[in-house]
Amino acid sequence: MAIGNGSQDVVLEQQITLYVGTYTRREPHVDGKAAGIYVYTLNAETGQLVYQSTATGVVNPSFLTLSPQGDFLYAVNEVADGEVSGAVSGAVSAFAIDAATGNLTFLNKQPSSGSAPCYVSTDPTGQFVLAANYVTGNVSVLPVLGDGRLALASNTQQHHGHGPDPRQDGPHAHCIMPDGYGRFYLSADLGTDQIMVYTLDRAQGKLIPAAPPVQLIPGSGPRHLCFHPHGRVVYVLAELSSQVFVLAYDPESGDLRHQQTIATLPPECATPNTGAHVQVSPDGKFLYASNRGHDSLAIFAITARTGLLTPVGHEPTQGQTPRHFTMDRHGRFLLVANQDSDTVVVFRRDEVGGGLTAVAPPVPIPTPVCLHLRPKE
Secondary structure, X not given: OEEEEOOEEEEOXXXXXXXXXXXXXXXXXXXXXXXXXXXXXXXXXXXXXXXXXXXXXXXXXXXXXXXXXXXXXXXXXXXXXXEEOOEEOOEEEEEEEOOOOXXXXXEEEEEOOOOOEEEEEEOOOOOEEEEEEOOOOEEEEEEEOOOOOEOOOOEEEEOOOXXXXXXXXXXXXXXXXXXXXXXXXXXXXXXXXXXXXXXXXXXXXXXXXXXXXXXXXXXXXXXXEEEOOOOOEEEEEEOOOOEEEEEEEXXXXXXXXXXXXEEOOOOOOOXXXXXXXXXXOOOXXXXXXXXXXXXXXXXXXXXXXXXXXXXXXXXXXXXOOEEEEEEOOOOOEEEXXXXXXXXXXXXEEOOOOOOEEXXXXXXXXXXXXXXXXXXXX
């Protein structure tokens, strides 16, 4: 089918592959009980999810990313101790994606050069995978070989410092991702309340600090960040303070400038809460942030010219501890992973007002953490 989009039509995929990253074993912070990476089919018309397969034999594939061409999937192995790939550390695993079915075939894994990797992304060329190691507070670069397999890490950058909260006993890198131009790479560190800005030397596979770290409010605990589609605003979700920082971004220099701080919780809320994930709708009109404790998605309208946020409301996620969520590339559906109630919920998104309406009862999936969508060919 097609939907109107100004002077042209956008063809909507009838079937989309959903990949669900999970915890597969018990850790100090989670009771993992999943079997691996779950593969589902999302009907792009109805929002219905249908189980397809499971990639087993992979430990704690908690966070996922796809290669730019959508032909490979990379998953962290969120392990803080134990033997993984010959090293006492976490790892990153590579999978080939079957173009027709979306099913996964394991390729290889390499150490992440740190403990408890919790985030993974790819550079826009697909030449490198980048991982953030939470416990050791560092970020690493892993070259991608011609067949999608990973080589040993070519570079690791160690963060330094701590914050006032007991959880901020040292650096805790929680994400790293490229800007929309592939010029700079931003990393949020929960332990130091900082945003690091790097460039990537592709000849050496090395991250190079591009500017001094950007300091946020002490004790806020920045966790995830995202870019506005126009590339000139960055939104940072603070886990510990349940706030979103709005930062003006210069894609030429990588400079960040604070514009706004806004709470993700209602003013009257006294429920203990931590923020988890933040994302802008594909049309750039709304921002969503997940609240673990309040168990909701905060919804904000985005001012087109400035990128500033105005609260719209909160939508309960119909489960406990919404960890991660994602939207299809047309912004019709938003899917959220409720980690502690073992469910994924599909919401239809109101593209005018930003509101969310569940399309079906929650889908049972053990300890879901991360969701990624890929249109089937």
